[in-house]
Amino acid sequence: MAMLELSPSSSSHAIKASTFHSSKLSYVPSRISHQRRLNVRPPPRTRHAKVFCSVTSKEVQAPVAVPTEDPKKKSECYGVFCLTYDLKAEEETSSWKKLINVSVSGAAGMISNHLLFKLAAGEVFGPDQPIALKLLGSERSREALEGVAMELEDSLYPLLREVSIGIDPYDVFRDAEWALLIGAKPRGPGMERAALLDINGQIFAEQGKALNAVASRNVKVIVVGNPCNTNALICLKNAPNIPAKNFHALTRLDENRAKCQLALKAGVFYDKVSNVTIWGNHSTTQVPDFLNAKINGLPVKEVIKDTKWLEEEFTEKVQKRGGALIQKWGRSSAASTAVSIVDAIKSLVTPTPEGDWFSTGVYTNGNPYGIAEDIVFSMPCRSNGDGDYELVKDVIFDDYLWSRIKTTEAELLAEKKCVAHLTGEGIAVCDLPGDTMLPGEM
Amino acid sequence: MAMLELSPSSSSHAIKASTFHSSKLSYVPSRISHQRRLNVRPPPRTRHAKVFCSVTSKEVQAPVAVPTEDPKKKSECYGVFCLTYDLKAEEETSSWKKLINVSVSGAAGMISNHLLFKLAAGEVFGPDQPIALKLLGSERSREALEGVAMELEDSLYPLLREVSIGIDPYDVFRDAEWALLIGAKPRGPGMERAALLDINGQIFAEQGKALNAVASRNVKVIVVGNPCNTNALICLKNAPNIPAKNFHALTRLDENRAKCQLALKAGVFYDKVSNVTIWGNHSTTQVPDFLNAKINGLPVKEVIKDTKWLEEEFTEKVQKRGGALIQKWGRSSAASTAVSIVDAIKSLVTPTPEGDWFSTGVYTNGNPYGIAEDIVFSMPCRSNGDGDYELVKDVIFDDYLWSRIKTTEAELLAEKKCVAHLTGEGIAVCDLPGDTMLPGEM
Structure with missing residues (x-):
């Protein structure tokens, strides 16, 4: 997980705080203090054009892999979802709404394994709303994300028009109109609640910055990963260009x-x-x-x-x-x-x-x-x-x-x-x- | 698992066969020969009246547990799904179709964990088809079945009007209009295919007999548990009073x-x-x-x-x-x-x-x-x-x-x-x- 830039405090402040507030303090995220200068988030990238597998005839043609500088970082369209199509040109789909981009974090987890299929089936946005699913996972879950994409392929959902997978929120949240933030670290044995707040808070701070940089200006964000209220607060504070009203914690x-x-x-x-x-x-x-x-x-x-x-x-x-x-x-x-x-x-x-x-x-x-x-x-x-x-x-x-x-x-x-x-x-x-x-x- | 009555062969026949056909035989289900007399399936029971938790006033009243002779064997309505209701009396539901009974085996498994929620959401039978789910599990999965029923409760699906759980197909398949037979034993390490055919075949023979005894006379059966084609054949052969055309193997x-x-x-x-x-x-x-x-x-x-x-x-x-x-x-x-x-x-x-x-x-x-x-x-x-x-x-x-x-x-x-x-x-x-x-x- 990329660490995030912290401001305005510095490590020395944090250490001082640890002493000063000792009567009230049960936990100070000092680990963060050491990490905060290690990896400053680069500025938002320029927009990467979505690469379709161009299909010019009915001749046999397998989808072309998406060229990227670092394929492990970039989000990629998956399999059949790389194909071009024109909804307006087809009788059955010409009356459909404009494609909606839905980004989902923790996409290889069990909640998503239920949710993604509901989204693709039209259970959420209705039978005339085509959908693009942008799946965010971790380096560790990359293969599992591909498995999810394969199952989505095999489900032949007519409304599901694009699926892309990636591990960088700056890619996966691009143009997102909905961001469903499910992924979070579970609490390990003996972990204090404050430590969990800190670890997951970092994830949501980073994701807030990413949303701020690349998502639709009116993206709606639903935070599911716990502690979800405070994660949502962290997320919205890191996304000042998105209305705070657009952030939800799932209750x-x-x-x-x-x-x-x-x-x-x-x-x-x-x-x-x-x-x-x-x-x-x-x-x-x-x-x-x-x-x-x-x-x-x-x-x-x-x-x-x-x-x-x-x-x-x-x-x-x-x-x-x-x-x-x-x-x-x-x-x-x-x-x-x-x-x-x-x-x-x-x-x-x-x-x-x-x-x-x-x-x-x-x-x-x-x-x-x-x-x-x-x-x-x-x-x-x-x-x-x-x-x-x-x-x-x-x-x-x-x-x-x-x-x-x-x-x-x-x-x-x-x-x-x-x-x-x-x-x-x-x-x-x-x-x-x-x-x-x-x-x-x- | 209850063993089933076999006919017309006897153990001595089976052993003889083992010798006689030795040139062609890779496996003879001799284990069955020993078991086949142990537990002859009792004749279909008389119909048990469905027990509702009667609610006579708006006064506080928790659902009454279903009285049964052996609560571990009987299927029971679960929680909120024990409550009475009258669809015809309510404005929103008066135009709905008649309740449909769907029995699902292997109901505590992962396939069912997806399927049941799709059924309850109306994804299969449509938005005006109320549904009763009858969940069949094993003794071992009984607690898990309750967990599934709890999650179905918490999902507040308007169309889902009854959920009952049980481990006896003669209870769970009663009046079933659809039977989705998902449960089957997975193949253990080193198990021969013929052994799997035999073990799962016994399950489907028993379930065929149960469907024959208690299901709707026009029940549609979809066999998912593998080897599904032959399981479906076994099932239909044990259900002579149900049209053979009604049995499907999932491909x-x-x-x-x-x-x-x-x-x-x-x-x-x-x-x-x-x-x-x-x-x-x-x-x-x-x-x-x-x-x-x-x-x-x-x-x-x-x-x-x-x-x-x-x-x-x-x-x-x-x-x-x-x-x-x-x-x-x-x-x-x-x-x-x-x-x-x-x-x-x-x-x-x-x-x-x-x-x-x-x-x-x-x-x-x-x-x-x-x-x-x-x-x-x-x-x-x-x-x-x-x-x-x-x-x-x-x-x-x-x-x-x-x-x-x-x-x-x-x-x-x-x-x-x-x-x-x-x-x-x-x-x-x-x-x-x-x-x-x-x-x-x-």
């Missing part, structure tokens, strides 16, 4: 799980549950909101009278779902995570049903609730389907809800301080509350 | 791969390739037919003039695709296999495009080509979308194509003799040609 799986648990408790099918907000961080401090949620159009509290369950068991059930699943199934919840990413995108590209809303972690910048500004916080949103959203204003708070919102807010503010070296806001100070990572989250 | 992934390879060679996008038949067995003797296939409506041979490639490389490329993918990706092709199962079902429930066809392994019973009767052979088919199909008559053969069809036919006839003890046709005689299993196939 949709939590919302979906909360809906399911409320449905189970109330004895109704899950389609009867609406207006569920996940407030705050995608961690165990998250706040699934049963005060504003509805079942069959009625406030949850009028349907589920068991306040003790709501206050003491419900949230835990939502948070512990991932861990329970790992225990049963032996793997983390790749399939339902992919479904929730589909849901998150669809919520932005289709109008929100009348009276309902969805949760997504977004940048706080003038929110009506009084939540701290300048963090990424999951809140209730609506969309008219243009990819943008607005915050829902008509929500209510009680002391119970508000106190829990303050707890998750405090955690996010602490995480933010812990990654200050990655957001360009000075010296990192890591004073994190207890370990609140969700189990099995990637 | 659609081979067809998809063949289309992709032809597209690559011709330098066209894969949607330009049509009329591709896979003839025969889903093994390395399979015959991807380039004589009848078309590219942009023209015979392949008019577009791809490289006859040497067509005759010597094309088929190998199709067959070796799975192995190449395992090498790249480290796993077998679960995602694209699931896509091909979706394709196979969709080909039966939607009208085949004018002039085109699809491949599926079906029971030979009066075929127009002169292929041996009474085996399961992949052939070109068309459907009007009612779930049924007819064989395509206007195909041509040349010496090259026909000689290869005869080779795969010979293999299937040999496989059939090797499982005679499972089809009720006497004593098994295993004289199989070389090892022709495809790598990584499950």
Whole structure:
């Protein structure tokens, strides 16, 4: 992984900080201090023309390999997806929309293995939206990326018109209209949460810079890799030319799980549950909101009278779902995570049903609730389907809800301080509350 | 796994056969001879009423566990899918079709992990077809089945109305309108092909009996577990009350791969390739037919003039695709296999495009080509979308194509003799040609 340029602090500052803040400091990313001068990210490259395998006749011709200076670094079109085509010239495809570029990081992982096929099948953007998938992996996963591309080839999806693979975000994010940032390092044994924040934060800082340099100016970014809220914050801080509003941290799986648990408790099918907000961080401090949620159009509290369950068991059930699943199934919840990413995108590209809303972690910048500004916080949103959203204003708070919102807010503010070296806001100070990572989250 | 009743041979016959046919015999399933009297399948049970968790008010009520005599054997509805509902009473669902029952074996495996979510999303049967998924696993995979059901819950698919899990096909196949038989034992190290045929054949014999006893009288069965052609033959022979025409062996992934390879060679996008038949067995003797296939409506041979490639490389490329993918990706092709199962079902429930066809392994019973009767052979088919199909008559053969069809036919006839003890046709005689299993196939 390429290391990133850090500013404005220097190693000596960081070391000083380590001494100065020792009473509050549980972790200082000093390892970074040594690395930060090793590899300064080169300026964005000039645009590389996409190389198609030109096909001029019906004569036999295998796709031509893409010429690159360093084939291991450049993203390359793959196999049948290198071929030229003209959608406008064909009867079946002439009414299709313009091709959309979707970049996916962690593309060789299990979540992507579900998600990419859903994207290619038209499940997300619809049956008249041709799609280009740009797959970002690591040096280590390069062969696996080819395997994914081969399976996409063999699936013969009509809407899937381009697939390219690469390991450099400056290539893979080029002209991206959606960037789905799934790849992140899992926490190793004994690794402190602050260390994970730092390691993954570096990835998202680099990817933010890459998006800033090469992506579409209105790219929508969904951060899935954990800790996703703070990763999203790091990413947007490193992409000043892209609207901060365009960055999302995925809390949709939590919302979906909360809906399911409320449905189970109330004895109704899950389609009867609406207006569920996940407030705050995608961690165990998250706040699934049963005060504003509805079942069959009625406030949850009028349907589920068991306040003790709501206050003491419900949230835990939502948070512990991932861990329970790992225990049963032996793997983390790749399939339902992919479904929730589909849901998150669809919520932005289709109008929100009348009276309902969805949760997504977004940048706080003038929110009506009084939540701290300048963090990424999951809140209730609506969309008219243009990819943008607005915050829902008509929500209510009680002391119970508000106190829990303050707890998750405090955690996010602490995480933010812990990654200050990655957001360009000075010296990192890591004073994190207890370990609140969700189990099995990637 | 429950052993099955075998007839008409007895162990002494089998042992005698072993001596008598020694010149031709590479394997005699003598292990079966010892087991066959151990566990005679009980007669089909009386119908168990489906137990819903009755919900009578909006009062809090957790789903009631399904009472069973032996909860480990019975299939059970899972979680939120135990709830009652009335599709006709709701505005959004009142125009939906009648619920369809889809049973899936090997439901805790990777292919199913892709397929189940596609089924639930409406990708296969459409957006107005509510679906009940009945998941069959093994004793060992029971917990994993629960994990799958949990992820299906958390996905909140509106069309997915029932999920039940179980380990007894006599429960799980009850009223099945589609049975997707994916589960099979993988070949262990050093296991002979004949031994695999025997082990998996027993599974499919038992499942055939179960389908015969409890499934819908017009259930459509797609056998994916390998060796799938002969497994399908065993299955249909054990289900005499279900039309033999309703059983399919999956060769659609081979067809998809063949289309992709032809597209690559011709330098066209894969949607330009049509009329591709896979003839025969889903093994390395399979015959991807380039004589009848078309590219942009023209015979392949008019577009791809490289006859040497067509005759010597094309088929190998199709067959070796799975192995190449395992090498790249480290796993077998679960995602694209699931896509091909979706394709196979969709080909039966939607009208085949004018002039085109699809491949599926079906029971030979009066075929127009002169292929041996009474085996399961992949052939070109068309459907009007009612779930049924007819064989395509206007195909041509040349010496090259026909000689290869005869080779795969010979293999299937040999496989059939090797499982005679499972089809009720006497004593098994295993004289199989070389090892022709495809790598990584499950």
